[in-house]
Amino acid sequence: xxxxxxxxxxxxxxxxxxxxxxxxxxxxxxxxxxxxxxxxxxxxxxxxxxxxxxxxxxxxxxxxxxxxxxxxxxxxxxxxxxxxxxxxxxxxxxxxxxxxxxxxxxxxxxxxxxxxxxxxxxxxxxxxxxxxxxxxxxxxxxxxxxxxxxxxxxxxxxxxxxxxxxxxxxxxxxxxxxxxxxxxxxxxxxxxxxxxxxxxxxxxxxxxxxxxxxxxxxxxxxxxxxxxxxxxxxxxxxxxxxxxxxxxxxxxxxx
Amino acid sequence: xxxxxxxxxxxxxxxxxxxxxxxxxxxxxxxxxxxxxxxxxxxxxxxxxxxxxxxxxxxxxxxxxxxxxxxxxxxxxxxxxxxxxxxxxxxxxxxxxxxxxxxxxxxxxxxxxxxxxxxxxxxxxxxxxxxxxxxxxxxxxxxxxxxxxxxxxxxxxxxxxxxxxxxxxxxxxxxxxxxxxxxxxxxxxxxxxxxxxxxxxxxxxxxxxxxxxxxxxxxxxxxxxxxxxxxxxxxxxxxxxxxxxxxxxxxxxxxxxxxxxxxxxxxxxxxxxxxxxxxxxxxxxxxxxxxxxx
Numbered sequence: 001x002x003x004x005x006x007x008x009x010x011x012x013x014x015x016x017x018x019x020x021x022x023x024x025x026x027x028x029x030x031x032x033x034x035x036x037x038x039x040x041x042x043x044x045x046x047x048x049x050x051x052x053x054x055x056x057x058x059x060x061x062x063x064x065x066x067x068x069x070x071x072x073x074x075x076x077x078x079x080x081x082x083x084x085x086x087x088x089x090x091x092x093x094x095x096x097x098x099x100x101x102x103x104x105x106x107x108x109x110x111x112x113x114x115x116x117x118x119x120x121x122x123x124x125x126x127x128x129x130x131x132x133x134x135x136x137x138x139x140x141x142x143x144x145x146x147x148x149x150x151x152x153x154x155x156x157x158x159x160x161x162x163x164x165x166x167x168x169x170x171x172x173x174x175x176x177x178x179x180x181x182x183x184x185x186x187x188x189x190x191x192x193x194x195x196x197x198x199x200x201x202x203x204x205x206x207x208x209x210x211x212x213x214x215x216x217x218x219x220x221x222x223x224x225x226x227x228x229x230x231x232x233x234x235x236x237x238x239x240x241x242x243x244x245x246x247x248x249x250x251x252x253x254x255x
Numbered sequence: 256x257x258x259x260x261x262x263x264x265x266x267x268x269x270x271x272x273x274x275x276x277x278x279x280x281x282x283x284x285x286x287x288x289x290x291x292x293x294x295x296x297x298x299x300x301x302x303x304x305x306x307x308x309x310x311x312x313x314x315x316x317x318x319x320x321x322x323x324x325x326x327x328x329x330x331x332x333x334x335x336x337x338x339x340x341x342x343x344x345x346x347x348x349x350x351x352x353x354x355x356x357x358x359x360x361x362x363x364x365x366x367x368x369x370x371x372x373x374x375x376x377x378x379x380x381x382x383x384x385x386x387x388x389x390x391x392x393x394x395x396x397x398x399x400x401x402x403x404x405x406x407x408x409x410x411x412x413x414x415x416x417x418x419x420x421x422x423x424x425x426x427x428x429x430x431x432x433x434x435x436x437x438x439x440x441x442x443x444x445x446x447x448x449x450x451x452x453x454x455x456x457x458x459x460x461x462x463x464x465x466x467x468x469x470x471x472x473x474x475x476x477x478x479x480x481x482x483x484x485x486x487x488x489x490x491x492x493x494x495x496x497x498x499x500x501x502x503x504x505x506x507x508x509x510x511x512x513x514x515x516x517x518x519x520x521x522x523x524x525x526x527x528x529x530x531x532x533x534x535x536x537x538x539x540x541x542x543x544x545x546x547x548x549x
Contacts, residue, residue, distance in 0.1 A: 051423050052422075052423075053419055053422075053423065072422065073419070073422035073423045074422045074423075074424075074425050074426055074427045074428070076423075077422070077423055077424055077425035078425050082423070082424075083423055085420070089417050089419075089420040090417075090420075091412065091413055091416040091417060091420070092416060093412075093416060094409075094412060094413075094416070098409065098412075101409055102409045102410070102412075102413045102421070102424055102426075103424050105406060105409070105410055105413075105424055105425050105426050106424075106425040108406040109406075110406060110407070111405055111406060112401075112402070112405055112406075112407050115401045115402075115405050116397075116398060116401055122405070126404065126405075129406075165424070168424075169424065169425060
């Protein structure tokens with residue numbers, strides 16, 4: 001059986017800089033795949049490539065047997081790929097609930113005509129969508145914060161709203177870009193357990209994260225990038241022992 | 256009914272009509288502004304709508320309903336090939352490209368002998384009544400108001416706030432932007448068609464890019480958070496010259512220059528002190544009172 005997401009020989013250059021250089025990895029259904037590496041290693045670029053925000057210079061991205069490298073972001077989202085952003089990109093003037101409602105875009109029935117005709121079915125659809133959004137907010141622990149504008153939420157809360165918004169797509173593959181950055185240890189642990197539950201439900205997760213302990217605890221497999229290239233790949237415990245990885249993070253001892 | 260009411264109506268019919276027409280023009284700018292697109296081809300769309308309607312009435316001798324339909328349809332058709340390329344532009348570049356479209360329309364009309372070039376079409380029968388203007392306006396407000404809160408409405412707000420993020424949520428942003436440009440074309444084209452049959456004439460000089468800027472100013476002064484703002488802004492700025500006519504002898508300025516001065520000052524004051532427009536004034540006052548007491 002082939003993996004849910006297969007990335008092979010992926011490359012992207014910005015000018016002369018090879019931000020991502022011949023990167024390959026797989027994400028299986030129900031698996032949490034960590035993507036780690038020092039700053040500037042190309043982790044976010046990989047997420048941008050998979051979600052379609054930028055196009056690869058070379059290589060293939062295959063989702064369930066279908067090449068998505070040339071598709072636009074909204075088509076890729078339609079195939080079940082959702083993401084969060086390292087620099088949070090919520091809609092600041094919408095409430096937490098409304099942000100999640102936007103995420104339900106692909107799953108909501110079009111109601112414009114019935115709204116214009118003042119049919120009750122439109123109101124019923126609204127209620128259903130809002131209930132679903134409220135459920136997702138409760139799931140990330142923000143049940144009581146749904147009416148607050150995104151810009152007025154704390155940093156950690158905003159990250160969790162972004163996760164809820166991504167979950168609203170009911171994604172097969174969830175791309176999380178540093179979901180615990182700026183969170184305290186308790187909040188980070190809540191996110192980690194949420195990620196594990198999502199994987200247990202069958203979602204595949206590609207997790208970019210700097211918190212090493214979180215990666216060790218959460219991920220089934222880890223891909224390590226340095227200067228755009230894969231320097232290690234395997235289970236977290238093995239990767240943590242890898243000399244090349246230690247050198248990339250801490251530098252190499254003088255001989 | 257009192258005679259005074261009839262007098263009031265006849266002396267202010269033109270002003271009342273223009274409040275409605277300008278509201279429609281302001282809403283046509285709002286239609287694209289509410290998904291974050293500063294498109295200013297509305298004077299061009301209005302010209303196409305006005306001429307299409309006038310030609311149906313004057314040359315084809317068609318019924319007024321057909322003229323209005325042509326006035327809505329012609330700019331809508333034109334807006335698709337315009338929007339496909341120019342909606343790839345962002346911000347001020349989109350504004351420049353669409354203003355350019357308006358100028359292309361105007362200059363084409365100046366050079367088109369069939370419609371009398373710069374003189375335009377005159378002696379158009381007055382078929383537009385006040386109630387018709389306000390019926391169309393009510394319909395426009397209803398559609399835009401019901402858009403809010405729908406799947407469409409949220410998609411538009413998402414595009415306005417963060418277009419790339421909206422795309423990663425599965426929103427086909429280019430389709431929504433194009434649809435709103437078509438709606439803008441329908442609104443300004445219909446208003447142009449109504450105006451042509453309200454003022455007896457259409458001429459290219461009525462559709463300069465300053466006209467598009469006026470429409471934008473209506474929307475900005477009123478506020479673009481909801482569809483009521485542009486209507487409020489249009490009503491306020493259309494009534495303003497009437498008030499200034501009374502004031503002008505007192506300050507020793509002609510009404511014309513005084514109007515330009517007042518418009519400029521009002522726009523500046525709104526941008527500086529009330530960036531969400533006149534429509535946000537009540538909320539602002541309430542918030543201030545609560546803030547003061549608390």
